[in-house]
Amino acid sequence: MVQNQDQSGQSDLESMSFESALASLEGIVRALEAGDLSLDVAIDQFQQGMQFVRVCREKLHAAEQKVELVLATEAGVTTRPFDLEE
Numbered sequence: 001m002v003q004n005q006d007q008s009g010q011s012d013l014e015s016m017s018f019e020s021a022l023a024s025l026e027g028i029v030r031a032l033e034a035g036d037l038s039l040d041v042a043i044d045q046f047q048q049g050m051q052f053v054r055v056c057r058e059k060l061h062a063a064e065q066k067v068e069l070v071l072a073t074e075a076g077v078t079t080r081p082f083d084l085e086e
Contacts, residue, residue, distance in 0.1 A: 014055070018060070025052035025053060028045050029049065031045055
């Protein structure tokens with residue numbers, strides 16, 4: 001999948017939502033797990049999947065920073081790292 005540049009210069013990948021990137025990644029994983037792809041196509045799909053992983057990580061990191069900011073604002077004290085197990 002070739003990523004297009006829009007007029008602002010932001011790639012389609014960077015502007016996609018977390019949910020869209022995750023759904024695309026899940027589709028690639030299913031295709032790879034099926035084992036019906038040629039090696040070249042499988043490698044291309046893997047590369048695209050890694051791009052979606054990067055997008056998901058960046059979106060999750062941004063969300064984590066927002067949670068820390070909200071916690072700091074509400075508490076009026078200091079920020080603390082977001083912990084999934086709390």
